Amino acid sequence: MFPIFWLINKIIEIYSFLLLAYVVLTLLINFGIVNARQPIVASVGEFLYRITEPLLGPIRRRMPDLGPIDISPVVLLLALQFVQVTINYYARGLM
Secondary structure, three states: OOHHHHHHHHHHHHHHHHHHHHHHHHHHHHOOOOOOOOHHHHHHHHHHHHHHHHHHHHHHHHOOOOOOOOOHHHHHHHHHHHHHHHHHHHHHHHO
16 A cells, blocks of 8 residues: 555544544543543543544534434544545555
8 A cells, every 4th residue: 555545544543543532531521430620631631622623523513413412423433434445445446
């Protein structure tokens, strides 16, 4: 595979991992397992929020209101996997 496709795939994998970490941290904070006022938790949460919100925000604005359920991370993960599969498909066709 070309190096640029490899790099794009790795960036998508890292971003997917960060998105899952954001979802898990949000759940832990909402269920009261982790205290959001702790400095380390607050800084990690702020970092994950700033990394994921540019892509989650537009999805949230276009999604219908489902009450307390936020499925925008699932939609974003599916979109990222679609992009990754598409890149892999076309990269294999170029070889």
